[in-house]
Amino acid sequence: MARVAAIDCGTNSIRLLIADITDGNFKEVVRDMQIVRLGQGVDQTKKFHPDAIERTLAAVEQFAKQITSKGVEKIRFCATSATRDASNRALFIDGVRNILGVEVEVIPGEEEAELSYIGATKELQQSDAPFLVVDIGGGSTEFVYGDKSVIAAKSVNIGCVRMSERHLNTQPPSMAQVAQAIIDIDLAITQAAAVVPITQAKTLVAVAGTATTVAAAALELDKYDRYLIHLSRVSAQSVHKVAGLFQSLSKEELASLGYMHPGRVDVITAGALVLSRVMAATGVSEFVASESDILDGIAWSLTK
Structure with missing residues (x-):
């Protein structure tokens, strides 16, 4: 059995899923979501607003506590549209690394699409x-x-x-x-x-x-x-x-x-x-x- 934690950080929300996956069987342990609006103003400025980074990292800290308490073995943290567009994304990525000890994957739209497809059609x-x-x-x-x-x-x-x-x-x-x-x-x-x-x-x-x-x-x-x-x-x-x-x-x-x-x-x-x-x-x-x-x-x- 693998107990895994998936984090999806989008433009509007950040979400956590902790699940046990064994031989193709999926059991949800924790599912959490917070609206953090990381993409606040990014369309106009191409930068993360300091308040948006602060809100999002506060949510990551809460997720980290849940991940630790549930004995997670593997973590994958994916960030999408807003992070792709933000020129100062390193501030956010460094903050996540300090809290969780994992690297943020800024995935391209096509990989985002494929992961959505897998999740939606299973x-x-x-x-x-x-x-x-x-x-x-x-x-x-x-x-x-x-x-x-x-x-x-x-x-x-x-x-x-x-x-x-x-x-x-x-x-x-x-x-x-x-x-x-x-x-x-x-x-x-x-x-x-x-x-x-x-x-x-x-x-x-x-x-x-x-x-x-x-x-x-x-x-x-x-x-x-x-x-x-x-x-x-x-x-x-x-x-x-x-x-x-x-x-x-x-x-x-x-x-x-x-x-x-x-x-x-x-x-x-x-x-x-x-x-x-x-x-x-x-x-x-x-x-x-x-x-x-x-x-x-x-x-x-x-x-x-």
């Missing part, structure tokens, strides 16, 4: 393949097409934090802001579609906080319940409806929704718009919401 039936896995993060969105393994992947810079900072910086946003965001999003989807056959999948799987929050809204949940959300099927019509709902609400109204994580309030409108545009571009009738994603893929990678 539990799915092969009869539902080929799959298109869409991972809407804070800084980027990954499109991954595959069958038993990845066939094509593309990462594009249309994450929920990046689109919020670039376009939807008021809540509710104006029609003009939404229109400009749609132009940006659709261009990026077109770039992804030049590499990935986004209209050929039998099943669209959407992962990460934007997709699961949209699923919670579509399911009309009173509170966030990952077990009800996981592998639920959400119609394209419901996605468009939820995206429109989020665009119409004030920040206070969004925050009052029982399933809404406080750290997603100011970026969920942009994230839902990205998902809505993805649904339109792919032409699929529904998506499968998966709570298993890159974090699970990182954990599986530690068994190789």
Whole structure:
């Protein structure tokens, strides 16, 4: 048995998964998430803000305590979009090394996509393949097409934090802001579609906080319940409806929704718009919401 710890540090959140993996069997021990907004302002400045580094390293210190207490044997720490873009990333990487004693892997978008695919499709039936896995993060969105393994992947810079900072910086946003965001999003989807056959999948799987929050809204949940959300099927019509709902609400109204994580309030409108545009571009009738994603893929990678 291998007890492993996977850490996924994105633009908006940092997450920890401790799991026991034995002969292909996966048992979750700890799953934790904190919204740290590491990518605060990176789209404009190309640098990490000192406050963002401080918030993130504080979360890493908490994760380190859990890793030590659970007797973890192997750790893998992957950082994605914001860290790829930040010119002063060494400050963050050095801080993590001092706390955990491991090197941060700043993985390219294509590797991020492959790890997301592994995590998202492990539990799915092969009869539902080929799959298109869409991972809407804070800084980027990954499109991954595959069958038993990845066939094509593309990462594009249309994450929920990046689109919020670039376009939807008021809540509710104006029609003009939404229109400009749609132009940006659709261009990026077109770039992804030049590499990935986004209209050929039998099943669209959407992962990460934007997709699961949209699923919670579509399911009309009173509170966030990952077990009800996981592998639920959400119609394209419901996605468009939820995206429109989020665009119409004030920040206070969004925050009052029982399933809404406080750290997603100011970026969920942009994230839902990205998902809505993805649904339109792919032409699929529904998506499968998966709570298993890159974090699970990182954990599986530690068994190789």
